[in-house]
Amino acid sequence: xxxxxxxxxxxxxxxxxxxxxxxxxxxxxxxxxxxxxxxxxxxxxxxxxxxxxxxxxxxxxxxxxxxxxxxxxxxxxxxxxxxxxxxxxxxxxxxxxxxxxxxxxxxxxxxxxxxxxxxxxxxxxxxxxxxxxxxxxxxxxxxxxxxxxxxxxxxxxxxxxxxxxxxxxxxxxxxxxxxxxxxxxxxxxxxxxxxxxxxxxxxxxxxxxxxxxxxxxxxxxxxxxxxxxxxxxxxxxxxxxxxxxxxxxxxxxxxxxxxxxxxxxxxxxxxxxxxxxxxx
Ligand code: C2E
Ligand code: CA
Ligand code: CA
Ligand code: CA
Numbered sequence: 315x316x317x318x319x320x321x322x323x324x325x326x327x328x329x330x331x332x333x334x335x336x337x338x339x340x341x342x343x344x345x346x347x348x349x350x351x352x353x354x355x356x357x358x359x360x361x362x363x364x365x366x367x368x369x370x371x372x373x374x375x376x377x378x379x380x381x382x383x384x385x386x387x388x389x390x391x392x393x394x395x396x397x398x399x400x401x402x403x404x405x406x407x408x409x410x411x412x413x414x415x416x417x418x419x420x421x422x423x424x425x426x427x428x429x430x431x432x433x434x435x436x437x438x439x440x441x442x443x444x445x446x447x448x449x450x451x452x453x454x455x456x457x458x459x460x461x462x463x464x465x466x467x468x469x470x471x472x473x474x475x476x477x478x479x480x481x482x483x484x485x486x487x488x489x490x491x492x493x494x495x496x497x498x499x500x501x502x503x504x505x506x507x508x509x510x511x512x513x514x515x516x517x518x519x520x521x522x523x524x525x526x527x528x529x530x531x532x533x534x535x536x537x538x539x540x541x542x543x544x545x546x547x548x549x550x551x552x553x554x555x556x557x558x559x560x561x562x563x564x565x566x567x568x569x570x571x572x573x574x575x576x577x578x579x580x581x582x583x584x585x586x587x588x589x590x591x592x593x594x
Contacts, residue, residue, distance in 0.1 A: 334396075337393040337396055337397060338397060340385075340389075340390060340393045341390075341393050341394050341397040341399040343379060344377065344390055344393075344394060344399060344403060345399055345402070345403065347377055347379070348402075348403055348406050349406070352377060352378050352379065352380065353375070353376070353377050354375075354376055354580075355373045355374065355375055355376065355407065355410055355411060355414070355581070356373075356374050356376055356578035356579055356580060357371040357372065357373055357374070357414070357427075357430075357578060357579060357580075357581055357584055358371060358372050358374060358571060358576060358577065358578040358579070359371055359427075359571070359575060359576040359579075359584070359587055360372060360429075360431065360549055360569060360570070360571045361569065361570055361571070361575045361576070361589065362568060362569060363559065363562065363563050363567060363568055363569065363570055364559075364563055365589050365590065366575050366589030366590055367589045368425070368427055368584070368587055368589070369427070369428060369429075369569055370427050370428055370429035370430065370431060370463065371415075371427045371429075371430055371431065371584060372430075372431040372432075372433075372465070372571065372578075373407065373410075373411040373414075373430060373431065373432050373433070374387065374433075374578045375387050375390075375391070375407055375433075377390055391433075391435065395435050395436070395437045398437065400435050400437045400438055401437065401438055401441055404434060404435060404437075404438045405438075405447055405451075407432060407433075408432050408434070408447075408448065408451055409451045409454070409455065411430050411432045412430065412432075412451050412452060412455040412457040412462060413455045413457075414430065414581050415427065415429075415430035415455075415457050415461055415462070416455045416456050416457045417581075418581075418584065418585070419457075419461070421585065422584075422585050425585075427584065428461065429460075429461050429462065429463045429490060430457075430461065430462060430463065431463040431464075431465050431492060432462065432463070432464060432465065433465045433494065434464050434465065434466050434470075435470065436466075436467070436469065436470035436473050436477065439466060439470055439471070439473075439477040439480050439481060440473065440476055440477050440480070441480075442476070442480070444480050444484070445480055445483035445484045445486075445487065448462075448464070448484050448487060448489060449487055452487070452489075458488075459487045459488035459489050460488050460489075460490065462489045462490065463489070463490040463491070463492050463512070463513060464481075464484055464489055464490070464491055464492070465492045465493075465494040465515065466481065466491065466492070466493065466494060467493070467494050467495050467498075467499055468493055468495070468496065468498075468499030468500065468505055469499040469500065471493075471505060471509050472499065472500065472505060478508065478509065481509065481510065482510055485510035490512040490513060491509070491510055491511050491512050491513070492511065492512065492513035492514070492515055492549070493505070493506075493509065493511045493513070493514050493515065494515050495515065495517045495551075496514045496515055496516055496517055496537070497516065497517050497519070497520055497533070497537065498517045498519060503540070506540070506544060506546075511546060512546065512547060513546065513547045513548075513549060514537070514540075514541050514546045514547070514548050514549070515548075515549045515551050515571075516534060516537050516538075516548055516549065516550050516551060517551055517552075518551045518552025518572075520533045520534050520537065521534065521550050521551060521552050521553055521558060521562070521572070522552065522554075524550075524557075524558045524561050524562060524565075525557055525558070525561060526557060526560075526561055531561060531565070534550070534561075534562065534565055534567075535565050538565050538566045538567055539566075542566065547568075547569060548567055548568075548569065549569040549570065549571055550562045550567050550569070550570045550571070550572070551570075551571055551572065552571070552572045552573075553570045553571065553572030553573075553574045553575065554572055554573050554574050555574055556574065558572075558574070559574055559575075575589075
């Protein structure tokens with residue numbers, strides 16, 4: 315039995331090695347892709363309810379691998395985090411999104427998205443000098459700090475004191491902070507006292523169960539009440555149906571993001587986004 319156990323261990327280690335090797339290959343390819351048309355950002359509207367007017371956008375990374383085709387960020391982002399490549403790749407994403415938001419400001423004027431949200435991973439936040447990098451990017455792109463929102467997960471902030479300190483410095487620049495996937499990590503409520511958050515993104519897993527009489531609706535109700543009490547802006551993530559949108563509004567939600575309103579789209583389609591015509 316002992317030998318069998320040992321054998322399994324070897325197989326397990328092999329798989330781990332294979333996975334690590336695979337991730338190294340993937341991120342090496344990724345670093346070459348950045349700066350070419352293989353790698354780009356889409357922008358998903360964050361809308362004001364009930365009308366669906368554009369309130370902001372979230373930048374979402376896309377990669378079409380020359381041999382393997384489209385690869386999900388749910389695959390390449392974790393790989394890039396493990397190898398550390400997320401630091402240069404994430405800096406490129408941040409600069410690209412800020413540059414685009416500055417362009418919208420020029421071309422769309424008052425109709426421009428009021429904020430561009432950029433996902434920042436734990437690994438980036440732990441890097442000393444992240445806040446300095448953000449300041450440099452804002453100055454290079456000319457985007458007002460208040461128009462940038464940095465999205466971080468609870469787990470990233472909870473990771474350690476260094477990440478939280480870095481985040482406070484970023485907030486000190488005037489950049490908005492959003493807690494992403496809220497409710498799926500740990501320490502949720504305690505974190506709200508220490509983290510300089512402006513926005514709380516209520517995770518899709520809580521929105522999925524929101525129906526006129528669904529039991530999950532109480533969680534969404536509790537979260538909006540916390541946000542109201544703490545003067546946080548709540549954004550409901552992954553809104554897919556009219557019923558969800560209507561129930562969320564009844565609960566007091568004023569901001570939403572999801573396929574019901576709009577899917578992630580290329581930057582040049584943002585100016586053509588019109589509220590009031592949700593996708594079926
Ligand atoms: P996230 O930050 O929670 O982003 C929201 C995800 O939900 C996006 O998936 C978006 O396309 C998807 N989504 C939006 N509305 C709906 C809906 O109504 N229904 C469903 N089923 N999905 C919806 P995406 O673009 O595949 O990104 C997955 C995750 O990858 C993101 O989750 C984020 O954690 C990460 N990611 C994406 N881009 C970046 C990036 O530039 N940097 C970092 N660090 N992470 C990123
Ligand atoms: Ca996000
Ligand atoms: Ca999210
Ligand atoms: Ca997510």
